[in-house]
Amino acid sequence: MGTVVEKFGEMVRKNVEKNPLRALELLRAGYFISGKQMKYMPKHQLLPHQKYAAVVSNRAIRAPLTSPDHSAVVSVFTPCELLHAMGIMPQFTEGLACYINGAKAESAFIRFAENAGIPQTYCSYHKILIGAALSGVLPKPRFVVNTTLACDANNGTFRLLADIWKVPHFTLDIPYRSSDREVSYVAEQMREFVLFLEETLSQKLSEKMLRNVIRRENRSIRLYQEFFNELSQKVLPNDMTSEMYKIFLTHVLLGTGEAEHYFELLVDDAQKSEPSNNEIRILWVHSLPFWQRSMKNIINFNPRVQLLCCDLNFDVMVELNEENPYESIAKKLLSHSLGGENTRRTDRILEMAKLLHADGIVYFCHWGCKHTLGGANAAKCILEDAGFPTLILDGDGCDRGNVNDGQMSTRMQAFLEILEAKK
């Protein structure tokens, strides 16, 4: 299988520059086939919620590639409730970049972006997205939206995307503080966002549809909380790829029927799983190097290692008020754990580490993420002071050419050995 994907990636890479439409066709076909494979021949170790996440995420990536007029390219923390209420499928930076990595084609897109002048030090997820847009492989969406939350790269990338495609662009500015005046500021922007959408799509936002989205989202959040309560006492086989798929469900797909069904399956799988049995319980911070064989060998479905969750999958779990949707979305954005001071994030990690009985925390420093990198040392001090051994692990979530594989796996393995010795 590895050789087939390698050959496929080579074909995509060769076409990125010379024949971008051919590269797009190849990606569409490749994702179509892998979607079928995930649906009908999934890996035997996967639990029902994981199999479902793979299929739904595949669909979410393919839809904007096949029907770009009904899609928008968004940053990961963009509140997508309004988009779902208006029938727009969001395509997000990290999701697309990881899928391109899955096709073993990321190097061509990164090279394209860097050759065009995008700094080498820029976040690899963003470089892949920019390379995909600049090369003409990624079809033009209806519009682009980003927030200023957490990641500086959003400001540069989305402005550039709008310029490349000549499509409307909306930025939601999320302040650092989160008092009532900031709530009003963001809520006002949410109302502007509605006008932007209505004008761009030439259709009115249906309040009824938005209510339905919010109700689904709230039910999903309640199910998700139930899952964490279960997980605190259980062991649930997990892998890095499934944890990345979960980001689709906890972010851009939240509020959809698919996401709600996913959380139902998640709770069901947790309820059926075995009680915790002295395994090493790891909480992960930031994205995961799901593609890296050496890391997969150490973490994925390892009966001694429970990958509990990555913090991006519990960054904000707030129910919305359907009677006051814009203020409540504003409050949700402003209470995001990646906003404000770094302690907001570390407090949330600590809260979950305690709830889930974590033995250790892996703080993954994805290349180019200044937010995460800048907070690494301070977070390690806080987490270790609270009794959670923490490993700072430098790596790259999607660029094979940017890691020292041997060093990473040695550090990860040594960390697990330390935790094992404490058992």
Added chain:
Amino acid sequence: MIEYICKYTPVEILKGFGVEPMSWNCSVDNLDQADKIIHRNICAFSRALIEHRVREPENVLILTNCCDSIRRVRDVLASRGQTVFILDLPHRDDQCSRRLYKKELLRFIDEFSAYSGRKFDLTCFKAACGKLPLPISGPTVALLGARINNRLLDRIQKLSPLPVINLTCTGNRRIGIAPQTDDIEKLMDWYASELLSQIPCMRMTEIASRQELINDPNICGIIYNTISFCDYYGFEYKMLREKFSLPMLKIETDYTGQGDAQLENRMSAFFENLNVLSKRNTCSYPKNENYSKKFYIAGIDSGSTSTEAVILDSEHNIVSSAVVPTGVSVPDSAKKAFKVALQKVSLSEERIVRTVSTGYGRTAVTFGNRDITEITCHGKGAYFLNPAIRTVIDMGGQDSKIIRLNSDGSVKDFAMNDKCAAGTGRFLEMMAQSLGITLEEISLCGLKWDEEITISSMCSVFAQSEVVSLIASGKKLSDIVHGLNVSVASKVIALGGRTGAEPGYMMTGGVAKNIGVVRAIEEKLGVTIYVPKEPEICGALGAALIAMEDIMNES
């Protein structure tokens, strides 16, 4: 003492408290302390600021919420008990954001008053407003992009033949005259608007008005600064490179003085090629009657690995050349190359009427009449050898360059590798060492390959361990070398950028003798590259040609 770093800081409010804040914009000698407490891969300015604050923690620091790195600097310093204020600066500039920032300013006044015990004086505040930057008058070099430290700014001003205006993110601060009211709400309403409506930095959402910065017809050239691991300004540079025709030099700085020598080299080359070249750089030599007769001139290229000398006669014929390794003494190596070239044609030193030096050691060549950067010299030499050349790929021991030429042979633009060894002769040396072969062998070994191997690591050190792994996995030597050649080719092509290179390619420098690398670049570019018979003497030849021009200009 109160320090601040950003032009959106409410400096005038601080003056309203009777304090005189200082903009901190210095370089540091090293980042040893910063590296202990914050990750290395965040913006270099932020690390320098931490280094400074660890050494001098007493001052109050005022920050704005300007980027991810600075937010984390605030956290780090606050956790060490330092007094740090942060203003929540909106990204947008509209009515809502102005209202929000006004409230933030009022909050700051209360917070600072409580901290300092001082009273905010509206009269002092209003008196501090009304400071506008002077308009540009006459030909000017604009410094754009991210902030640049004071030491380097001073150096640029000294090197430039024209006045330099600082239009980086910290420059061009504009606050108008305050309205005559004592209503603090109204004043802060106005002040928030003044602060937010300045020509925006790249962190702001709406940046169209940055166009104003380069619209001034007095701007003759741009030095575009980026800071390592601050990515905001790479985007604007990309746009400017594509849409504007002004001479532009991109530099990357890191708030230490470690790369200053290379930066100065590049800036000198840029200034040499500005159309409005100052008279300051042209030396006046005494006229020599003998010039009308046959004479000889010399060019010396003092490189990091080898030193080359070229002797030209007055008919522009290359009469001799020499290449010697650069030893520990740059002047001695230059002298040696010069003597070897002379001995080859039995010329005495006295017959050489003019010598120009180039290369990294150019200023150390004691017997030269003047020095010129290797960028100008390689361009000059390449054009002399083949006037159809428009892009020179020069790959030397420690750096690689892409030099674009105008149709008259003058340098249009150039790009150089920064501090990374990937894509240089040194990289190939390291790889040959890992493979246990010589440089001659590595040149030919990759020409016959079977399997396409991708060396994916960008970093030379990572690539070296990748090569070791490939050897261990039993891959064929020729396939590994071919993979390396392709990797070097990708790196050097990336240097030129997609829009940076035009057909009519020549390759110079020692690496041009590596046939495998040349073929890989040709394949990637889809063109044939002209490689002169002696590619490593091109810089020295250019230096000799400049010496010749000097003589011609004088006579």
